[in-house]
Amino acid sequence: MLQIPDNEREIIDQAIFLPMLLKVLQRDLAAVENIPFKLKTPYQHGIENTIKEVQKDLSEANRYLYKNNVKIVRGKTKNNFTDYTVIYKGGKDQRHYFNAKIQNTVEDLLDYYLVGRKEKE
Numbered sequence: 001m002l003q004i005p006d007n008e009r010e011i012i013d014q015a016i017f018l019p020m021l022l023k024v025l026q027r028d029l030a031a032v033e034n035i036p037f038k039l040k041t042p043y044q045h046g047i048e049n050t051i052k053e054v055q056k057d058l059s060e061a062n063r064y065l066y067k068n069n070v071k072i073v074r075g076k077t078k079n080n081f082t083d084y085t086v087i088y089k090g091g092k093d094q095r096h097y098f099n100a101k102i103q104n105t106v107e108d109l110l111d112y113y114l115v116g117r118k119e120k121e
Contacts, residue, residue: 002093004086008070012086013105014061015072018054020102021109025051050113 004012029047032040065072075083082102086093 002086002088002091004088004093008068008088011061011064012070012072012088014057015065016084016097017102017105017109018058018061020106021113022051022054022058024106024110025054046114053113 025047029044029051032043032047037043064070069089071087073085073087075085077083077099080099081096082099084095084097086095
């Protein structure tokens with residue numbers, strides 16, 4: 001396992017998990033559009049604004065990885081795990097994520113973007 005500094009490990013995690021969060025938000029937005037809420041516009045705007053924030057952060061993470069020649073390759077999903085290979089400074093780091101942990105992480109990110117981020121501002 002490579003020694004990747006914590007700040008870069010966080011950026012790598014963002015590049016892995018933020019696209020998943022975007023998919024969740026886009027599905028939720030489509031669901032809100034099809035559900036007969038009396039006042040659906042505020043929900044739509046909230047999700048749309050969150051999507052913009054996530055896209056901005058993902059873009060920054062991808063830009064950082066590109067500038068520093070870090071690549072992430074998604075591998076196979078077997079049983080309850082998904083594999084990723086991180087190519088970092090000439091070395092490879094194999095990462096195995098438990099799918100339930102991925103789901104929990106994406107849920108935590110959703111909470112952060114919808115609630116926690118505003119509390120920290």
